Amino acid sequence: MWRWLHPYAKPEATYRLNQKLLPWFAVPGILLLVIGMVWALLFAPADYQQGESYRIIFVHVPAAFWSMGFYMGMAIAALSAVVWQIRTAEWAILAIAPIGAVLTFISLFTGAVWGKPMWGTWWEWDARLTAQLILFFLYLGVLALYAAFEDERTGAKAAGILTLIGTVNIPIIHYSVYWWNTLHQQSTISKAITRLEKPSMAPEMLWPLVVCIFAFMLVASALVLLRLNNEILKREVRRPWAQAELLEEKH
Amino acid sequence: MQFDSFSSFIAMGGYGMYVWSSMLVTFIGLGALAIEAKWVRRTLKREAQAQQARAQRIQRAKRASTQ
Amino acid sequence: MTPAVSIRTHMKALIQRDLRVAMRQRSDLLNPIIFLLVVVTLFPLGVGPEMNMLARIAPGVIWVSALLSALLGLERLFRDDFRDGALEQMLLMPLAVEWAVLAKIAVHWLLTAVPLLVLAPLLALLLNLPGEAWGALWLSLLLGTPVLSSIGAVGVALTVSLNKGGALLSLLLLPLLIPLLIFATAAVETAANGLSPAGPLALMGAITVLAVVLSPYAVHAALRVSVN
Numbered sequence: 296m297w298r299w300l301h302p303y304a305k306p307e308a309t310y311r312l313n314q315k316l317l318p319w320f321a322v323p324g325i326l327l328l329v330i331g332m333v334w335a336l337l338f339a340p341a342d343y344q345q346g347e348s349y350r351i352i353f354v355h356v357p358a359a360f361w362s363m364g365f366y367m368g369m370a371i372a373a374l375s376a377v378v379w380q381i382r383t384a385e386w387a388i389l390a391i392a393p394i395g396a397v398l399t400f401i402s403l404f405t406g407a408v409w410g411k412p413m414w415g416t417w418w419e420w421d422a423r424l425t426a427q428l429i430l431f432f433l434y435l436g437v438l439a440l441y442a443a444f445e446d447e448r449t450g451a452k453a454a455g456i457l458t459l460i461g462t463v464n465i466p467i468i469h470y471s472v473y474w475w476n477t478l479h480q481q482s483t484i485s486k487a488i489t490r491l492e493k494p495s496m497a498p499e500m501l502w503p504l505v506v507c508i509f510a511f512m513l514v515a516s517a518l519v520l521l522r523l524n525n526e527i528l529k530r531e532v533r534r535p536w537a538q539a540e541l542l543e544e545k546h
Numbered sequence: 547m548q549f550d551s552f553s554s555f556i557a558m559g560g561y562g563m564y565v566w567s568s569m570l571v572t573f574i575g576l577g578a579l580a581i582e583a584k585w586v587r588r589t590l591k592r593e594a595q596a597q598q599a600r601a602q603r604i605q606r607a608k609r610a611s612t613q
Numbered sequence: 614m615t616p617a618v619s620i621r622t623h624m625k626a627l628i629q630r631d632l633r634v635a636m637r638q639r640s641d642l643l644n645p646i647i648f649l650l651v652v653v654t655l656f657p658l659g660v661g662p663e664m665n666m667l668a669r670i671a672p673g674v675i676w677v678s679a680l681l682s683a684l685l686g687l688e689r690l691f692r693d694d695f696r697d698g699a700l701e702q703m704l705l706m707p708l709a710v711e712w713a714v715l716a717k718i719a720v721h722w723l724l725t726a727v728p729l730l731v732l733a734p735l736l737a738l739l740l741n742l743p744g745e746a747w748g749a750l751w752l753s754l755l756l757g758t759p760v761l762s763s764i765g766a767v768g769v770a771l772t773v774s775l776n777k778g779g780a781l782l783s784l785l786l787l788p789l790l791i792p793l794l795i796f797a798t799a800a801v802e803t804a805a806n807g808l809s810p811a812g813p814l815a816l817m818g819a820i821t822v823l824a825v826v827l828s829p830y831a832v833h834a835a836l837r838v839s840v841n
Contacts, residue, residue, distance in 0.1 A: 468789075538594045
């Protein structure tokens with residue numbers, strides 16, 4: 296059943312597959328991103344309560360959504376790296392981690408900027424914001440652990456184990472943070488905002504949001520493919536196939 | 547179209563600063579990742595070129611010494 | 614094939630050895646506890662000596678200080694054994710490595726948590742924690758410290774081969790310990806408000822069981838990476 300996957304443990308095969316897949320992610324990704332942003336910024340109606348400020352949602356939600364999604368992708372790569380010792384999977388961890396960290400940062404920044412006009416404060420210890428901040432720390436931990444090792448193979452393996460430990464912990468952290476937030480409900484503003492978001496979105500707002508979520512997935516995946524191929528070439532730069540691949544490029 | 551003029555589009559109903567700074571940070575973040583990937587690829591290409599040049603030099607030197 | 618020596622004898626020998634080694638460096642054991650006392654003393658000086666406020670922040674202060682002081686002495690868990698090669702021996706023992714790891718965690722817990730448990734009433738006294746909450750504080754420390762030792766062991770196992778592990782260790786471990794902090798302080802706070810702390814304490818118990826059962830496996834995997 297898994298035999299078809301086996302060749303992709305070979306770096307060259309993975310590289311070729313990634314090169315083939317790249318345009319299928321990058322082109323529709325950028326296209327959808329442009330469509331989604333134009334739709335979101337120009338055509339979606341203003342929110343009757345939040346006015347135009349709610350348009351931040353069209354970058355905030357996709358970034359937050361995929362910051363978690365890409366952690367799960369990183370966890371799958373880490374599992375393959377730790378259990379089956381697949382080297383390409385180790386490099387995939389390193390390819391995904393910075394992208395996940397940037398997505399988490401984007402969601403935190405846009406969340407804070409959205410909070411200022413809505414809640415009157417840049418930072419609210421809202422459960423979702425807090426959980427996101429902890430996710431950011433987890434990403435930073437993985438990157439820092441990898442960077443601390445001189446031997447990059449050891450570093451990648453250690454980062455993989457840490458990723459898996461984080462995966463076990465994420466549900467516990469989420470649950471505890473939400474629980475903690477309901478325990479300390481002094482802030483009425485934060486309650487107001489969660490109540491405000493409860494009613495389902497109007498379709499003319501929901502559709503551009505769906506487009507943006509898809510676009511972020513495609514663009515971020517294209518970035519993962521680019522970075523993964525760079526990681527592969529970094530290790531294989533002395534091999535003939537990698538030399539040929541790098542030298543035949545035009546620009 | 548929700549906005550009747552370009553200036554009202556920029557103003558975003560008074561929230562322009564918040565909306566546009568969010569967009570800016572988002573696209574700087576994603577753009578930086580893409581540019582970094584391009585840079586790494588370029589350094590790798592230079593490395594490959596340097597290696598190729600070195601291999602050719604060695605071959606030339608070998609040929610010269612056998613003659 | 615039955616092993617010549619049982620798991621219990623192995624564990625006992627390991628625990629005795631670790632205790633003996635630790636007793637040779639008593640300052641290593643005392644320093645985190647003194648650090649904890651000093652940090653707790655700093656808070657009234659920093660935020661003012663008003664008794665009501667101290668009582669309100671006491672659970673958080675005691676627990677955050679306990680976390681920080683636990684990080685301080687954590688490296689000792691595997692560092693010396695890594696340097697003198699005893700760790701490699703441990704990985705080669707005719708005993709599942711997980712048991713040996715569990716023995717080390719148990720020793721670490723005995724050496725760091727027991728002094729903390731003895732000291733807890735003094736800390737509660739210094740910060741004017743209401744009398745009703747003392748029991749909850751003590752129980753939360755009793756349930757929480759095994760988590761500190763076992764999750765800490767994973768972090769140390771990952772970073773033991775690095776020379777500059779200290780700050781990195783905190784970056785790795787503190788996010789993972791957040792649930793513990795949340796439930797522990799919640800237990801003490803609910804008790805201080807005159808309510809039953811059973812709920813948060815039960816959740817802490819679940820975390821403790823999970824951490825103690827799973828972490829030896831993670832430590833084993835991490836040590837195999839660190840000890841090449």
